[in-house]
Amino acid sequence: MNTDGLQIRCQGVSKVFGDQPVLKDVSFEVRVPHVLALIGPSGGGKSTLLRVLGGLISPTTGTVAVNGQVLSKEESGLAPYRKRIGTVFQAYNLFPHLTALENVMLPLKEVHHFPDAEDRANATLSRFRLSDHMGKRPAELSGGQRQRVAIARALAIDPAFLLMDEPTSALDPEMTAEVLEVISSLRSEGRPLVLVTHAMGFARSIADHVLFIGEGRIIESAPSTEFFSAPKAPEAAQFLEKILRY
């Protein structure tokens, strides 16, 4: 496992969907021991940046390097890169026709060819207190259980790092708490994590570093403690004030 943390360097990264620019000339370099949080208003480009970092989409221009490795622009180069990353989306991660156990086993068996795929899947699900739900399909699980299975699936392959795109935004508060608890436990085991979130209190408690993203640009890049106590950019200050008011 990677215990050196995570280093990300973006140079002039832009992404255009159709004629809609979503990322505009994004350049930054960060190194975090554990958790990098991407925060900012909706539609600002956080999820797109996360998908670029995860090798799910290629930027229109610019280069991205993760832990010193420059990401390929070709699908053939991105595919092997993606295999080493665990990604968790907002919702509808799981395959509805497979049980929790089968969902976790699918990448272990078919992508990574672990001979002990079932044992690994079992162990990971047990760790997240899902032993009683392994034979259930997603439709029979609560939203919180589904996200925990999704995290188990991402983690079971022993990824170099994890990417999470608003993993709790589709959940009610109680389930949010149970998923955040699981994410916190990942920090303690030292696996690097890039997290897009609207849960500011959680971001504050878990992140080492924050990228504040709005209108397709990095507006502020700062260590978490600095960012949350005294944001420098006026947009960030406004955003935090608005979001933390209630």
Place this chain on the structure above:
Amino acid sequence: MSVLVIALGLSFFCWSVLAGTQRNWTAFWEYRNLFLKGWLSTLQLAGMSLIVSSIFGILAALALRSVILPVRHLALFYVELIRGLPFLVLILLLFYGPAEVTRNVERFTFGVFILSFFSGAYIAEMVRAGIESISSSQWESARAIGLSKWQTYRFVVFPQAIRQILPPLAGQFASLIKDSSLLSVIGVAEFTQSAQQAFSATYSGLESFLPLGVGYLILTLPVLFLSRYLQNLLRYEH
């Protein structure tokens, strides 16, 4: 009460039609082996065509989704051309066109091909609709966990799409059985042709064509019930 009246009326109608003085049911009995042979031939024709047309359909559906533009256009041309032509016209065109050029084409094989070619276009649309019913988040999840495109189809898309595809596919199989009767016009030895042969030998129309209808219903009704059953299964199993 109304049920009783309808039942009585129907029985009287059937009795008068079936047992009329000119009816000659021995003619049918005499040709029973011809009927059976034709019926089995239709069953075989339809069964083989179902397999071949499914292959055509899946390939055309994948081609419809291809990133290579000429492949996509070719598939679209195939599907829309077939869906725009009456089956009888297609049979005549292919039989008096390409098949006539080669001359020594075996009728039954040609029948399987042409039926599959026709049915495949409809199946392509069903498969395409089934594939497109799978949400983009499923494709993204599959990519994220590292599945290749082929693995994504195999483990994620097809197992879910098949639930959408099966009910209309069963219905299509019933159509395929019925449509195979048109192959009699180019002399494929199948059920309808058997009945026509019996008819021209005995001049007893109803006695030849009523068993023909019953024979088709024996094949199509179970398939239609299966289609309905699959539809209900799909509706409640979520």
